[in-house]
Amino acid sequence: MTRRYLNLLVELLRLSWRLHPAPTAGLLALRVAGVVTTPAMAYALGVAVDAIVRHDPRAAAAGAALAAGAFALGRYLAGLDHTLEAMLADRIGVLHIRRHVEEHLARIDGLDHLERTDLLDRVTVLRGAAWQLNHAPWQAVAAACHVLRLGLLLLLMATVTPWLLLLLVFAAVPLWFDQRGQRAVAAAETDTAEAYRLQRHLFNLATEPAGGKELRVSGAADDIARRQRQAWDEAVRGRFRARVRSAAWTLTGWTLFTAGFAAGLWLLVDRTARGEASAGDVVLAVTVAVSLRNTIQDTLFAVGEAVGGRTLLDPLVWLNDYAAATRVGGHATPPARLRTGITLDRVGFTYPGTVQPALDEVTCRLPAGSVVAVVGEYGSGKTTLVKLLTSLYRQQRGHIRVDGRDLADLDPAGWRARVSAAFQDFGRFHIRFGETIGVGDLAHLSDPDRLDHAVRAADAGALVDRLPDGLDTQLGRRFDGVELSEGQWQRTALARASMRTDPLLFVLDEPTASLDAPSEHEIFERYLARARDLAARTGAITMIVSHRFSTVAGADHILVLHRGRLVEQGTHEELLAAGGRYATLYGIQATAYAPMT
Numbered sequence: 323m324t325r326r327y328l329n330l331l332v333e334l335l336r337l338s339w340r341l342h343p344a345p346t347a348g349l350l351a352l353r354v355a356g357v358v359t360t361p362a363m364a365y366a367l368g369v370a371v372d373a374i375v376r377h378d379p380r381a382a383a384a385g386a387a388l389a390a391g392a393f394a395l396g397r398y399l400a401g402l403d404h405t406l407e408a409m410l411a412d413r414i415g416v417l418h419i420r421r422h423v424e425e426h427l428a429r430i431d432g433l434d435h436l437e438r439t440d441l442l443d444r445v446t447v448l449r450g451a452a453w454q455l456n457h458a459p460w461q462a463v464a465a466a467c468h469v470l471r472l473g474l475l476l477l478l479m480a481t482v483t484p485w486l487l488l489l490l491v492f493a494a495v496p497l498w499f500d501q502r503g504q505r506a507v508a509a510a511e512t513d514t515a516e517a518y519r520l521q522r523h524l525f526n527l528a529t530e531p532a533g534g535k536e537l538r539v540s541g542a543a544d545d546i547a548r549r550q551r552q553a554w555d556e557a558v559r560g561r562f563r564a565r566v567r568s569a570a571w572t573l574t575g576w577t578l579f580t581a582g583f584a585a586g587l588w589l590l591v592d593r594t595a596r597g598e599a600s601a602g603d604v605v606l607a608v609t610v611a612v613s614l615r616n617t618i619q620d621t622l623f624a625v626g627e628a629v630g631g632r633t634l635l636d637p638l639v640w641l642n643d644y645a646a647a648t649r650v651g652g653h654a655t656p657p658a659r660l661r662t663g664i665t666l667d668r669v670g671f672t673y674p675g676t677v678q679p680a681l682d683e684v685t686c687r688l689p690a691g692s693v694v695a696v697v698g699e700y701g702s703g704k705t706t707l708v709k710l711l712t713s714l715y716r717q718q719r720g721h722i723r724v725d726g727r728d729l730a731d732l733d734p735a736g737w738r739a740r741v742s743a744a745f746q747d748f749g750r751f752h753i754r755f756g757e758t759i760g761v762g763d764l765a766h767l768s769d770p771d772r773l774d775h776a777v778r779a780a781d782a783g784a785l786v787d788r789l790p791d792g793l794d795t796q797l798g799r800r801f802d803g804v805e806l807s808e809g810q811w812q813r814t815a816l817a818r819a820s821m822r823t824d825p826l827l828f829v830l831d832e833p834t835a836s837l838d839a840p841s842e843h844e845i846f847e848r849y850l851a852r853a854r855d856l857a858a859r860t861g862a863i864t865m866i867v868s869h870r871f872s873t874v875a876g877a878d879h880i881l882v883l884h885r886g887r888l889v890e891q892g893t894h895e896e897l898l899a900a901g902g903r904y905a906t907l908y909g910i911q912a913t914a915y916a917p918m919t
């Protein structure tokens with residue numbers, strides 16, 4: 323891992339050199355020049371003071387000029403250094419690395435990385451820290467330069483007297499004290515993180531429209547405000563105590579350094595009085611001693627930052643490996659039209675990170691041109707079945723075959739190009755209304771005929787008429803656009819799924835959950851007609867996932883799932899006659915809705 327990280331740092335520097343040679347060379351030159359400015363200043367000051375003592379004004383002026391020049395150059399270089407590093411971090415980190423991450427993410431097949439929080443966390447870290455990743459190699463360069471500067475400073479001190487090297491200890495120990503204090507603050511932040519998160523959560527709950535509405539109606543707003551205050555007090559108190567402790571550590575450290583520094587000064591003055599050192603030596607040693615602490619601190623900081631970047635290596639390597647692994651897939655083209663249909667043969671699937679199979683031993687045949695309904699209670703595996711059929715996940719057990727050919731042999735992108743789907747957790751794209759539908763078939767994003775067809779299929783014509791700029795209306799309040807209701811967003815998802823005109827599989831996963839009953843009925847009538855039309859043209863299978871049994875009664879084939887198993891299948895009449903699970907659940911729903919109809 324360490325070797326891989328070092329290689330990555332070198333690779334990032336090379337990338338920087340390749341893409342932006344001038345600023346990269348400039349920054350390297352600045353870092354190297356920074357090695358000599360402080361030692362040169364200390365040396366020149368010593369020379370100047372000795373020249374003054376000798377009454378040699380020319381040498382004194384030259385020494386003073388050199389010291390002033392080195393000092394000014396050091397300041398100037400530091401400013402330029404920050405600017406150049408920030409610029410490179412922006413260009414390489416944000417523009418290049420983040421783009422690399424986003425491209426990888428967009429290309430990754432399947433949903434694993436979007437649905438598993440442990441994977442999502444890695445991606446989030448990486449996206450947010452692209453800047454830091456580019457910061458790491460430059461900090462490694464800085465660390466090497468600081469070590470060289472430290473070596474030069476120590477060498478200069480040793481020329482006065484090797485005893486002064488003891489100052490290194492007095493400069494380093496306070497830093498260790500500082501770190502102790504910082505660790506205490508970090509530990510307090512971790513300890514109070516829960517209280518901090520809680521107060522944020524309560525604050526959001528009370529101020530966001532959705533939660534705020536309920537709290538005001540239930541009268542719990544005051545209680546929430548009190549709890550938020552409590553949690554906030556707890557978090558702040560813990561952190562304040564840790565900061566006080568940290569300040570005490572820092573103070574002790576500085577006291578130690580001051581004592582060491584005073585002893586060093588006394589030693590120098592004593593040696594000068596005895597004629598073993600010159601006044602210039604005193605000035606040189608004091609200048610070096612003062613900058614010693616900063617140099618050690620800079621070195622430790624740079625090493626810490628360079629090593630800290632290593633935590634980003636795991637997500638980056640994971641993302642690269644993951645993206646490469648998901649590119650494995652078949653290359654075969656899907657058939658132009660379905661002849662026999664899709665078969666599932668003992669299909670089993672367990673979500674990564676879980677033990678209970680979401681689907682187990684599912685075997686069935688979905689005939690070409692049929693309307694297939696999938697029913698079952700919450701969590702019975704309906705959406706998982708859809709995800710497998712749309713190639714968003716691959717089953718671990720069994721086979722799915724399209725016209726006899728294993729789905730795994732088909733090119734996943736090619737297969738998905740022949741699938742249309744409206745999911746229950748549909749996307750709310752805050753772009754223009756026409757585009758939010760058009761992305762259902764990118765090749766025809768702005769094709770007016772396609773858009774018109776899709777809008778009509780989803781019965782969204784009245785909605786478009788009410789929008790201020792029709793299809794050109796910007797959606798989403800955040801972008802100064804129109805906000806749609808839940809049902810209206812669902813209609814956009816339905817229209818989006820209707821953009822493709824030649825799908826082999828058309829999936830409606832709880833497509834009308836947010837719509838009122840008359841709209842639902844109307845929509846289903848339309849989609850059944852569309853299903854027949856698609857069946858005639860491409861032999862497409864239309865799959866409808868629903869909780870409402872009344873909607874699925876008209877399907878050609880009904881699959882009943884229960885806890886991931888296919889417990890019954892057949893037509894509505896066959897399943898009612900069988901008197902099993904479907905018949906019972908249908909009976910319960912029929913009774914529940916009876917008084918309303």
Ligand SMILES: Nc1ncnc2c1ncn2[C@@H]1O[C@H](COP(=O)(O)OP(=O)(O)OP(=O)(O)O)[C@@H](O)[C@H]1O
Nearest residue numbers: 437673676680698699700701702703704705706707
């Ligand atoms: N991304 C996921 N990671 C882990 N487990 C999951 C994930 N998605 C679903 N599950 C689990 O898999 C099982 C089947 O879920 P699925 O969403 O397929 O059910 P469903 O029948 O569509 O439910 P609903 O009617 O509520 O949409 C459930 O136990 C669920 O908790």
